[in-house]
Amino acid sequence: MQDEKIDEILSRSVDTIYPSKEALKEVLLSGKKLRVYVGIDPTSDYVHLGHSTNYILLKRFHELGHTVIVLVGDFTATIGDPSDKSAVRIQLTEDDVRKNLETFKEQIGKVIDFYDEKNPVEFRFNSDWLAVLDLKKLTDIASSFTVQRMIERDVFRRRMKEGKPLYVHEFFYPLMQGYDSVALDADLEIGGTDQTFNMLAGRDLVKKYLNKEKFVITTTLLENPKTGEKLMSKSLDTGISLKSVPEDMYGRVMALPDETIVQCFIDCTTVPMADVEEIKKELAEGGNPRDIKMQLARNIVLMYHGEDMANKAEEYFIKTFSRKETPEHMQEIRVPVGVLVGDALVSAKIIPSKSEWRRLVEGGGVHNLSNGSTITDINTAETKKPLEIKIGKRTFVRILPSDGK
């Protein structure tokens, strides 16, 4: 049982283990309790399915009784991770961080029990040690790395090649992140493959200051196998937020490319690998990807919203998209009698502008559910009695006229 769990830790969603899988396996089998951590960026409270992979893995360590730490990168956030080129430095107030952290706990709390009394999860803030780091110490840390090694890094190399700015302080970023491992007395860090460089910097520093081996597990990123694009990207807004309401979360999972189904099962759910193998086989043998993707969507919604909500989301999806029925619950807006439908929708911010409304109507994308027709007149003013409108496939609005002033 224990061995099985260890095997899963060492393989599922794992890209690479440094220094080696065998070395980590040996330590895990020895029964030694490790200090394992994952870093989070507190600049926003946005956590998506891609992040969840790391926490699911962290959970596995937690279940084996290892000490689990969530590191809040409140100090490094003010520098801006060079891995993310939109390096707008954000000045975070303590309040922002706290708020984001609370939201984070709510979302990831569904994966790991943060309030487990038997094995409490530690939350640490790197400003505690980084904000007070003096230049002497920083110089000492920096002396562990050569400039050559820094500029070898592809984000840096690419930016130099493209003539994009590259600031000196960006070199500090991996150093600081690496020093976190020292301050935490970490034995193991988990992060996406995009964090490899930063996490490896920590290995060097831990060896230097603590004279021990820090293990690093990089986890696979969800990618579109066709384009190689990251499936979950904060900047592209393609990720599936863990804050999504059940119907939305379900639908967004359904919108993922068919080719990613198996990987999502592996990385975003706790469905046993044996079952995942079954699913893989089923797909290979011509199983309907839609049905299998529905299982996936169901599993994911279940994780974050519970069984009831998963059922409801599934039902909603089937009704709305498979059978194209009108949902029971829809957004309602109240408007004075006689107002143009388009104006009402714009002022309710359901549509960004009148031009957009015009395009939607001209493109045949607006339907009057009350009588089953497609609205073709942009100046339609059917606001005398309640009107149900469908815009595109997934926006439903009920317009309620009120004669009140």
Added chain:
RNA sequence: GCGUCGGUGGCGGAGUGGUCAAUCGCACUUGACUGUAAAUCAAGCGCCUUCGGGCUACGCAGGUUCGAAUCCUGCCCGGCGCACCA
């Protein structure tokens, strides 16, 4: 500091006096189709419009011109090269 190149829509990236609200790719929206909000195909993608057009936009501020994203001046920001380097 000097020289030089550049700053364009959500992003990447064309355009270098008029036909530019700005080629194209990505993202996004809508439609068709379907097995799904997949894939594929089609259309759209600044704002307003009585559909004639109007308005605001190409780092910022001025200027030249009948007319500027495109030319000039100044400023701000960046790349590269040179210089400086106790």
